Amino acid sequence: MSPRARLSDRLAAVPLRTTLALALVSLAGLGLLVSGLAVTSLMRNVLLGRLDQSLYDAAHGWAQPGLTRPEPLPTPPGKRERPAQLLYVRVVDSSGNLVLHLDVGSTEPDVPADLGHHPITVGSIGDGGEQWRIMRTTNQYGTSTVGLRLDETKGILDRLILLQAVIGALVLAALAVVARLVIRRSLKPLGEVERTAAAIAGGDLHQRVPVRGNDTEVDHLSQSLNTMLTQIQQAFAATEASEEGARRSEAKMRRFIADASHELRTPLTTIKGFSELYRQGAITEPGMLMNRIESESKRMSLLVEDLLMLARLDAQRPVERRPVDLLALASDAVHNARAQAAVQNPDAEPRPIDLEIRSGAGTLEIAGDEARLRQILGNLVSNALVHTPPDAAVTVRLTPSEQEVLIEVSDTGPGLEQEQAERVFERFYRTDSSRSRVSGGTGLGLSIVQALVTAHDGAVSVASTPGAGTTFSVCLPRTGQSGTLAP
Structure with a gap:
C-alpha cells in the first residue's frame, strides 16, 4: 500500500466531529497566521519609517557636512528627543579628514562602500549581532554617515509576535472547545439516525x-x-x-x-x-x-x-350486473321453502316461514346477478330448514337503506356454539355431519353464499346464541364496483 493510501485510510478513520473541529481550527489558525504576518510587517514598516525619518533629519540637519560646530537641531514640537548616544554619526570633509565621530557602545555598523542615499539595514563589525539602520549624505563639503541601532525596534516586533502568538493560541483553544460543543450539538441528530438504523438492523x-x-x-x-x-x-x-x-x-x-x-x-x-x-x-x-x-x-x-x-x-371473473328486485326473490324463496317443508313433513302442521319488510330509505332494488342472488337466498333458507327442527320458525327479513339493502334469514332453532359459528363458512364444514349427509348436503352451501356475496361487493355474517336460534345477515350495496363471478 502506498503512503498516500495509508494516509487516506488513517484520515478516514478519524471521527467526523474531530475532523470538522480540526478543519475549523486549522483554517482559523491559518487566518490568524496570515493576519499576524500582515500586522507584523505593517508594524515593522512603520517603525523603520520612523527610524528612517530620524536618520534623514539628522543627516540633513545638524550632522550634515560643512557645519563648523555640529549641534543637534531643536526637537520639533510634539516629538520626543532621541538620546544622542543612540545615534551613530561619522562626518568626513571633502579631503577625507574625520570631522565628527559619535559612537554607540562598543559596536559599529558594518558600512558598505557602496552605501547610497537611502536607508538600509546592515549588521555590526566583528562578532556583534546587532543590526543597524544607516544612510549616507554627500555634498561639496564632505560625506556624513548616520545610523541607529535596531534593538528597540526588534524588541517591539518580538513582543508583538509573542503577544500575537499567545492571543492566537488562546483564541484557537477557545475556538476548538466551542467548535467541539457546537459540532457535537449539530451532529446529535446524526447520532439519533445511527441509533435508529441500529434498531432497524x-x-x-x-x-x-x-x-x-x-x-x-x-x-x-x-x-x-x-x-x-x-x-x-x-x-x-x-x-x-x-x-x-x-x-x-x-x-x-x-x-x-x-x-x-x-x-x-x-x-x-x-x-x-x-x-x-x-x-x-x-x-x-x-x-x-x-x-x-x-x-x-x-x-x-x-x-x-x-x-x-x-x-x-x-x-375471479366479472359478475353480471342488472337491476334486481330483492322483494320478488325473497318472496319466491319463502314460497319454495314452504313447499319444501310441506314435502318433508306432510303430516305435520305447516311450518312458520315468513317474509318481513322493514321500512327504510330507498327501494329493495340493487344491481346484481339475479340467478346468483336467488341462489344466496335459497341456500340460506335451505340451510335453516335442514339444521332446525320441523317446528322452528324461519323468517326472511329485508331492510332497505340509502346505500345498501340488508337481508336477514333467522330461525328459532338450537343455535350454534361460538366455535361452530366461526367455522360455518368453511368449505365442507358441517355442524351435524350425519344429518347433512342424509339430507343430501355437501357442506358447500354457506361457502358458496359467502363467495357470491363477496362477488357482489357485499358482506355476510352470522350471529347465533345456543338455544335461541341463528341469524345470517347479508349486506348488499345498491351499485357494486367489482365482481368475481363467472357467467
Whole structure:
C-alpha cells in the first residue's frame, strides 16, 4: 500500500466531529497566521519609517557636512528627543579628514562602500549581532554617515509576535472547545439516525428518525430516511402478507382437495358396493338398488356442481350486473321453502316461514346477478330448514337503506356454539355431519353464499346464541364496483 493510501485510510478513520473541529481550527489558525504576518510587517514598516525619518533629519540637519560646530537641531514640537548616544554619526570633509565621530557602545555598523542615499539595514563589525539602520549624505563639503541601532525596534516586533502568538493560541483553544460543543450539538441528530438504523438492523422496522421541524440538512435527511423506512416496512409487510396468504392458500387448497376427494369417494364407494352386490347376485330387489344408485349419483352430481361453482368463483371473473328486485326473490324463496317443508313433513302442521319488510330509505332494488342472488337466498333458507327442527320458525327479513339493502334469514332453532359459528363458512364444514349427509348436503352451501356475496361487493355474517336460534345477515350495496363471478 502506498503512503498516500495509508494516509487516506488513517484520515478516514478519524471521527467526523474531530475532523470538522480540526478543519475549523486549522483554517482559523491559518487566518490568524496570515493576519499576524500582515500586522507584523505593517508594524515593522512603520517603525523603520520612523527610524528612517530620524536618520534623514539628522543627516540633513545638524550632522550634515560643512557645519563648523555640529549641534543637534531643536526637537520639533510634539516629538520626543532621541538620546544622542543612540545615534551613530561619522562626518568626513571633502579631503577625507574625520570631522565628527559619535559612537554607540562598543559596536559599529558594518558600512558598505557602496552605501547610497537611502536607508538600509546592515549588521555590526566583528562578532556583534546587532543590526543597524544607516544612510549616507554627500555634498561639496564632505560625506556624513548616520545610523541607529535596531534593538528597540526588534524588541517591539518580538513582543508583538509573542503577544500575537499567545492571543492566537488562546483564541484557537477557545475556538476548538466551542467548535467541539457546537459540532457535537449539530451532529446529535446524526447520532439519533445511527441509533435508529441500529434498531432497524435489529429487526424493529417501526422505528423512525426524530424530525425537529427545522429547515436543516439533517432534518431533510431524517425525512428522507423516514420515507425510505416507511416504504421498506410496507414492502416487508406486503411480502409477509403475500407469503402468509400463499401459505394459507396452499393449506386451504390442500384441505379443499382432501375434503373434495373424501366427499366424492363416499358416493362412489356406495355405487361401487351396490354394483358389486348386484354382480354377485346378492340383490333380490333391483328397483331398490337402482334407487340407491340414483340417489348417490344425484348427490355426487350436486357436489360436482358446487365444486365447479367454487372454482368459477375462485377464477375471479366479472359478475353480471342488472337491476334486481330483492322483494320478488325473497318472496319466491319463502314460497319454495314452504313447499319444501310441506314435502318433508306432510303430516305435520305447516311450518312458520315468513317474509318481513322493514321500512327504510330507498327501494329493495340493487344491481346484481339475479340467478346468483336467488341462489344466496335459497341456500340460506335451505340451510335453516335442514339444521332446525320441523317446528322452528324461519323468517326472511329485508331492510332497505340509502346505500345498501340488508337481508336477514333467522330461525328459532338450537343455535350454534361460538366455535361452530366461526367455522360455518368453511368449505365442507358441517355442524351435524350425519344429518347433512342424509339430507343430501355437501357442506358447500354457506361457502358458496359467502363467495357470491363477496362477488357482489357485499358482506355476510352470522350471529347465533345456543338455544335461541341463528341469524345470517347479508349486506348488499345498491351499485357494486367489482365482481368475481363467472357467467
